[in-house]
Amino acid sequence: MDRPQALIGRAVERKEGRDKVVGRSKYIDDITFPGLIHGATVRSPAARGRIRGISFEGNMPWDEFTIVTAKDIPGHNHVALLMNDQPLLADGFVNHPEEPVLLLAHADKYLLEEARRCVKFDIEPWPAVFTIEESLARKELIWGQDNIFKSYLVEKGDVDSVWNTADFVVEGEYFTGAQEQLYIENNGIIAVANAQDGVSIWGSMQCPYYVHKGLLPIFKFPDDKVRVIQTETGGGFGGKEEYPTLISGHAALLALKSGKPVKIIYDRAEDMVATTKRHPARTRHRTAVSKDGKLLAQEIDFVIDGGAYCTLSPVVLSRGTIHSAGPYFCPNVRVKAQAVATNSPPHGAFRGFGAPQSIFALERHMDKIAQVLKLSPEEFRRRNFIKDGETTATGQVVKDKVDMQALLTKALALSNYHAKREVFTEQNQRSKIKKGIGFATFMHGSGFTGSGEKYLSSVVGIEGTAQGKVRVLAASTEIGQGTNTIFTQIAADALGVAGDVVEVAQPDTKFVPNSGPTVASRTVMVVGKLVETAATGLKQTLVQSGFLHEGYSSRQFEEAVAGYVKKFGQLKAFSQYKQPPDINWDDAKYQGDAYGAYAWAVYVAEVSVDTVTYDTHVDNFVALQEIGKVMHPVFAAGQIEGGVAQAIGYALYEKVVWKEGRMINNQMTNYIMPTAVDVPPIHVFFEEQPYSRGPSGAKGIGELPMDGPAPAILNAIENATGLSLNHIPLLPEDLMEAIHD
Amino acid sequence: MIKVNCSVNGQKQTLRAHSMARLLDVLREEAGLTGTKEGCGEGECGACSVFLNGELVMSCLVPASQAEGAEIRTIEGIASGEALHAVQQAFLTNGGAQCGICTPGMIMAAVALLKKTPNPTEADVRVGLAGNLCRCTGYMKIFDSVLRAVQGANP
Incomplete structure (x- = not known):
């Protein structure tokens, strides 16, 4: 009996890791095809206006170029998403700077770049709006009847009955800026297309079936004439959720017209100026509290800037709305949320997906209320943490065995919070460098919001090969977070075999079922569970057909698979998501079980603020979270550390500088992300409360670490300096202004 | 040309x-x-x-x-045939590579650092890799990888 040791919970080797460390992995720009030519996008110089004319200038051999405009689109000119309001190529009008208007392709990429600069647009400028305030004031009507993509109203209890009788009413206003995902691999796509066979796409992406769905209306092809293959992807963070659909459409149009394979690779400047970023947000809080420190009513006004087209803004707004009241119990809550239009490139998915914005506001506001009550930030939160059996803002009864009191106690002990707070207060009196420590307490829902998973109804397959291996069939992508490895762990353990028996298929819509998009911290918890179920189904088939007998070894399992495939031609098992009957969500009232499970966390940041240079540095960071089963300790810690670093950037370094709707610092030289010398030691700790519906009890963690660091850091800065700063990113120049105001 | x-x-x-x-x-x-x-x-x-x-x-x-x-x-x-360099092995074992796009450059920088500073402190590693950006890892596992490559502590 050589039944192998279980893989779940162990730091097994990354499935594709060897190829990555020797430079053998093939990312999209590493791939070429015979006869391949290069594509480029010519973009709008104006924020809003009517296209009066297009001219082709310079001494260019224009007849050598493939040129595509909106007129060349055989089907519908839109990027299929929620509203279908975004054109693939602007037709007559532009609504944001850098909007794609015309496409060029040529075999010589140097000449192509020269040609791109020689296409000129004559645009009659129209008035535009660039901020949330201008959009809400309807300075110009730029989208629909009211500039509003989506609004939600969440009502629990009756907030209006409380204001007059409450001991205190505390108000605050909080702002978060745009943030660039800044995956190190820029966006890129290769398309092959012809009228007979249809379109095939290779590229860097998170969601092959989004691209598949997006290409169908553009070409009016049937499902089987569009094939989408994900290549090794150098980071996504949400930035490759919806955007690759647009690039795929562009590459496919050029490929169809030229009859040649077309590669479009954005360079860094184009990727930063033209593609999606995190939605800027403004959050207003009005909170009623009793003098003994109990939350009585929370009224939250949450607005995000969606940019020029709707894209995913309603869904981002949804997650931000649901997370805006935090891990606290309050009997009366009203959240009014709006996603508004401005004339900047559409903002899109980015790790956390609306939650980092609203959690920043709440966790800064909680510290503010504590001050008003003359309670410590710790004590005020302790009096209000939500407990099992209590209801969230959407009326969801908490069933996770969450103990925020214990999590907070542990995180404060691990960070030596109390002692440091005392020492810093004393030392700061004699130093120009002020030290502080602060924290945030929060949760993040795993999987799609509300009825999202029900509508997705994801499918996973697993098949036996003639060689006796099994192959996981899923459209969920490896983007660095470890999908390949964790699916291997889950399948191997469900089958009781060694990891090398399991292969994970390259996501290719021709061969893998739609397991849903790789987003929303859902890949392990939701899709992983389907992998487990499908694998169990495959094993049962082998046992029931007499090919496999309990007590088998990995070798015997492989023989059984090979034998079955030889006899019957194929061995496949599938599993489809079914919404459990006790998860209910009302889309109209925005009430019910927003998420199947939440991860819960307390993050503590320690900072130094130099009052001479205005530089703020995070000196130490403690991240404690309860995430269900830890599937892979090294990957899980890696997710948290990476998210914390990205969120430190969000708080202190990464400022998108806008000029009339256009990012003007679209280079790594002047948009600064944290480097190896900027990040503090990040200490990661896990608590495990298994979730009954996750594989081995796992919940989602990918987005969680993006939520807490920014408010923890600003809370620490207030502890250090006494300054209440409610605007991120907070760069030295912002701090200088705040100190002198 | x-x-x-x-x-x-x-x-x-x-x-x-x-x-x-x-x-x-x-x-x-x-x-x-x-x-x-x-x-x-x-x-x-x-x-x-x-x-x-x-x-x-x-x-x-x-x-x-x-x-x-x-x-x-x-x-x-960097590798000798199929035998990985100690730095590559350490990145593989210790979570130094996630999406992998920065990994080749990061490994080159780590190899360069260890040539000049065979026994670096964590502070040396931070400075040695300051010119290489990673968006996935938050650098912690990369520091671990480089330091463990030096110790030869590759299980």
Whole structure:
């Protein structure tokens, strides 16, 4: 009996890791095809206006170029998403700077770049709006009847009955800026297309079936004439959720017209100026509290800037709305949320997906209320943490065995919070460098919001090969977070075999079922569970057909698979998501079980603020979270550390500088992300409360670490300096202004 | 077009290049060595790091013509056949690579650091890798990887 040791919970080797460390992995720009030519996008110089004319200038051999405009689109000119309001190529009008208007392709990429600069647009400028305030004031009507993509109203209890009788009413206003995902691999796509066979796409992406769905209306092809293959992807963070659909459409149009394979690779400047970023947000809080420190009513006004087209803004707004009241119990809550239009490139998915914005506001506001009550930030939160059996803002009864009191106690002990707070207060009196420590307490829902998973109804397959291996069939992508490895762990353990028996298929819509998009911290918890179920189904088939007998070894399992495939031609098992009957969500009232499970966390940041240079540095960071089963300790810690670093950037370094709707610092030289010398030691700790519906009890963690660091850091800065700063990113120049105001 | 005579990973080569091409372009497109990546094209991210005559350079900032007569080593020349370099093994074992796009450049920078500073402190590692950006890991597992490569503590 050589039944192998279980893989779940162990730091097994990354499935594709060897190829990555020797430079053998093939990312999209590493791939070429015979006869391949290069594509480029010519973009709008104006924020809003009517296209009066297009001219082709310079001494260019224009007849050598493939040129595509909106007129060349055989089907519908839109990027299929929620509203279908975004054109693939602007037709007559532009609504944001850098909007794609015309496409060029040529075999010589140097000449192509020269040609791109020689296409000129004559645009009659129209008035535009660039901020949330201008959009809400309807300075110009730029989208629909009211500039509003989506609004939600969440009502629990009756907030209006409380204001007059409450001991205190505390108000605050909080702002978060745009943030660039800044995956190190820029966006890129290769398309092959012809009228007979249809379109095939290779590229860097998170969601092959989004691209598949997006290409169908553009070409009016049937499902089987569009094939989408994900290549090794150098980071996504949400930035490759919806955007690759647009690039795929562009590459496919050029490929169809030229009859040649077309590669479009954005360079860094184009990727930063033209593609999606995190939605800027403004959050207003009005909170009623009793003098003994109990939350009585929370009224939250949450607005995000969606940019020029709707894209995913309603869904981002949804997650931000649901997370805006935090891990606290309050009997009366009203959240009014709006996603508004401005004339900047559409903002899109980015790790956390609306939650980092609203959690920043709440966790800064909680510290503010504590001050008003003359309670410590710790004590005020302790009096209000939500407990099992209590209801969230959407009326969801908490069933996770969450103990925020214990999590907070542990995180404060691990960070030596109390002692440091005392020492810093004393030392700061004699130093120009002020030290502080602060924290945030929060949760993040795993999987799609509300009825999202029900509508997705994801499918996973697993098949036996003639060689006796099994192959996981899923459209969920490896983007660095470890999908390949964790699916291997889950399948191997469900089958009781060694990891090398399991292969994970390259996501290719021709061969893998739609397991849903790789987003929303859902890949392990939701899709992983389907992998487990499908694998169990495959094993049962082998046992029931007499090919496999309990007590088998990995070798015997492989023989059984090979034998079955030889006899019957194929061995496949599938599993489809079914919404459990006790998860209910009302889309109209925005009430019910927003998420199947939440991860819960307390993050503590320690900072130094130099009052001479205005530089703020995070000196130490403690991240404690309860995430269900830890599937892979090294990957899980890696997710948290990476998210914390990205969120430190969000708080202190990464400022998108806008000029009339256009990012003007679209280079790594002047948009600064944290480097190896900027990040503090990040200490990661896990608590495990298994979730009954996750594989081995796992919940989602990918987005969680993006939520807490920014408010923890600003809370620490207030502890250090006494300054209440409610605007991120907070760069030295912002701090200088705040100190002198 | 120009011709560049150089040695790449120990092999003499004559590479054809556009007169405006960068060393990065000829390595990837002419020599077929796509392990060297382009992240920013302006010397900020370090994904394109290679050794040029033993010195770590960002190949996006080096004109191809400057490689005439040079000895170049890329990520493909770091392992000995299938046997990984200690730094590569440490990245694999300790979570130093996630999406993998910065990994070749990061490993080149780590190898360069260890050549100059065989027993680095964590502070040395931080400074040594400060020119290489990673968006996935938050760098912690990369520091672990480099320090463990030195200890030879690769299980």
